[in-house]
Amino acid sequence: MNLKSIAEKTLLVFPVGLLLMAADPAWTTKELPAWTEDDAKNFLAESPWVKTIKPALLPGLSEWQRRDGGNMTAEGGGKSSGLDLNDLTGIHPKDRDGARTDLDANGIPHRIIVRWDSAMPVRAAQIKAKNEDAPDLDGEDYAITVYDVPLKGAMYNVDLKVLATALKRNAQIKEEGKKDLKPSRVIIRQNGSSMATIIYFFPRSVRITTDDKRLEFDALIGRLYLAQYFYPPEMLFQGKLEL
C-alpha cells in the first residue's frame, strides 16, 4: 500500500465521519443562546416535541345518522356522506386547483403538524425562528397545537366558541392504565378562510413525568381524526423533561 492511497483513504474517511457528526441536531449539541434561526426551524420541524401526522377521514354521517343523533348540522351542516368526500372536509376540487397541493385526492391533508407548544425549547425555538404563527401561551397548561387544519366546512359561519366546545369534548391524552386527560380549553385561530390552528390546553395539575413512557394524543376535528404518540423520556432538554 503506497503512501498516496493510504492518505486518500484517510482523507475520505475523515470528512465522512465529520459530516455524520455534524448530523447531530443542534438542540442536542448547542446551548439555547447559540442556536441559529435555521437550528430553531429544524427543531420546530423535527424533534421529539413535533409530530407529523397523516390524518384519517372518518366515514361520513348519513342524513339519517345526523337526525338519529339529534343534530342535522353535525359536521358543520349538510355534508353528504360518501357521494362527495370533499364535502366532508369542506374542501372542494376547485380549492385544490393551483395552490392546494397539500391535499390528497380525497381532500385530506397529506400531513398535519402537531406540536407540544408549551415546552420551553419549543417556545424558545419559535422566538429564534421568528415564527409569527406561534400561539401566545401563558405556560399554565400543557399546550398541544395542531397546525394547518382544513376546517372550512366545520367552521363556515359557525360560532367558534361552539366549535371549540365540540373540539374540547373530542380530544384527549391517553396513557395505558390511566384516566384520559381531557383538555381544559381549546382555542381556534383561523388562518384565512379555510385553514385553522387549534390549540388544546391540558391542565398541568396532572403531572407528566419521564415514567410516563408513552402518551397518545388524539383529536376529532370535524371528520378528521388525528392520533399520535409522544414519548416523555425523549422529551428531555438539557437533561430535564420539558412539556
Add this chain to the structure above:
Amino acid sequence: MRKTFQRNSLGIVFISLLGLNWGTQALSAQNTDSPPPADVKKQIDELKKRIDQLEQQMKAPAAAPAAATPPATPAPPATPPVDNDTPFAFGDFTWMNAVPRNHDSVFDGKYFTGEFRWDSNYIYDYNHPIDHSLGGTTEGTRTGEFVLQQLNLGGDFHWEGVQARFLSQFGAVATATPRNDASPTIGQWDIADAYRYLTEGYGGYHINYKHGVNIQAGIFMSYIGLFSYYSFDNWSYQPSYVSSNTPWFFNGFRVQYFPTNKLKFEPWLINGWQSYGKFNGRQGVGGQILWRPTEKWDFVFNSYTAGEDTLYTHRTRSHEDDSMEFKYYDNPKKLMHRMAFSLTFDIGCETGGGQTVVVGTTPGQKVVCTHGNANTPAQNFVGGMMYHRWWFDRDKFGATVGGGWMNNPGRYLVLLPPIDGATASSGTPYFTENPGQQFKAYDFQTTFDWMPTQFVTWRVEFTQRGSDVPYFTGPGGITPPGGNNGNPGSITPGWTPDLRKQERRWIFALLVRL
C-alpha cells in the same frame, strides 16, 4: 433519542479514529524511521479525548433503568378512528328494523336536506273482497289493485342550531291514518283536514350541551311499536298489531337529551295517543329511552300515560312499549352475511270514566285495568312480536320471518274496520268497541326483498292474520251495494258486512327512499 445521537456520534468518531489510526499506522509502517508529525498526533489525542467523553456520557444513561429507548418511528395508535361525539355515530345501525339502510343522501345540502319516499303496493287477498277494501291495518287499504300507499316529500332545514322538518304524505295514508283519530270530532277548525297531508312537521332548536339537546314542537314520529311509519325502513311490510295498532305520530312538544353518545332521553308532552287534538281534560305525557351500547344491540323503552284518549269520558290510558334488537352474526365475506332479530313487548290499560264530560253525550262506562266485573270491566292490552332477518349478497337480498299477537279486552286499540265508511269518530254498529268486549288476534309474515341499490326495495310478502271474532274483510266486502249509505255509525237496512276470522294476503310492493 438523545442516547441514540450519542451512540451514533461515538460510532462515527470511532470509525474516523480507526481510519486515522489505520492511515497513521500505515504511514508509520512505510516510514518507520521518521516520527509522526506533531499535528497528526495532536488530532489523535483530541479524538481519544472525545471518545472518552462520549463513553462517560454513555455510561450514565445506560445505568438508568428508566431510560429505555423508545421506538424511533412511532407506531400508529391502535385506537381505530371512531366518531364518539355524535350520538349513535360510533357504529353502523343501518341493519336495524325501523332504520333506513341508506348510507348516502341524494339531496343533502348545507341548509336543507331533502327527502323523497315512494310506497306503492298490490295486495292479493285470498278472501277476494268484492269492494277491494282491506280493514284492520294501517299498511294497506285496497286489494286486487295497484295502490299508491304513501308518497312523501319534504326534508330538514338546518342552520346552526335551528331545526325544522316537514314531510308531506299523499296517497292512501292521507285518509287511512287520520280516520283512526277521533279527536278532531271535538271542536272546530277541522284539524283532521288541516294535518292529513303532513306526516311530520316540527321546528326546534339544538343546544350543544353534553352530546346534544333538542327542544322541538309539532308533529313527530312516535316509534311506539318499533316499526317505522315508512315501510322502506322496515324488515316487513305488514307489522304486527303492537306496531300497526299503536301510534305512528304525536302532536306536541318533546325534548331530546343525549347525555352520552349511546343514550337518549326523550320526554314528551302531547295532545294524546296518536291524536291531532286533545280528547278531554288532560294532555298525555310520556317519553322514550333509547340505548345502544354497541353496534349489535338496541334497546328502546317507550312509556305513555295521563292522556284521556276516548271521546266523552275521563278514562286514562297508560301504555308501555319496549323493544330490543340484536345483530348476532355479521360476516361480509359470506353469501348470507348477516342475521338479526327484534323483539317487542307491549302492555297497557285504561282506567276511570263513568262521568259525563260533555252535556248531552252519553258517558263512557267506567273501566279498570285489571280484575274487572260486569259493571266495571277490565280494559287492557298485552301483545308482542318477534322478527328475524337474514341478508344475502352484500345487502342485495333480504328475508324476514316474524309475527305477533295481541289481547285487548275493551278493544280500545283495535283498529275499527271501515265498514260503510266508519271511522274512529263514528264507530260502527257492525263491529262495536265497548268495555268488556274481547279481542284476540295473531299474525305472521314471510318477506323477501330485492334491494338492487340502497335506495330501492322490491318486496314480496305473505301475511296471515287471524282473530277470535269476525274482523277481517270477507268476499262480500264491507261496503253496502251502491256505496256507503247514510251515517257510517248507523245500520243499513238489509245489509251486513262480510267479516271473517282469517285473512291471508300476498303483498307486492315497490319502496323508494331518496
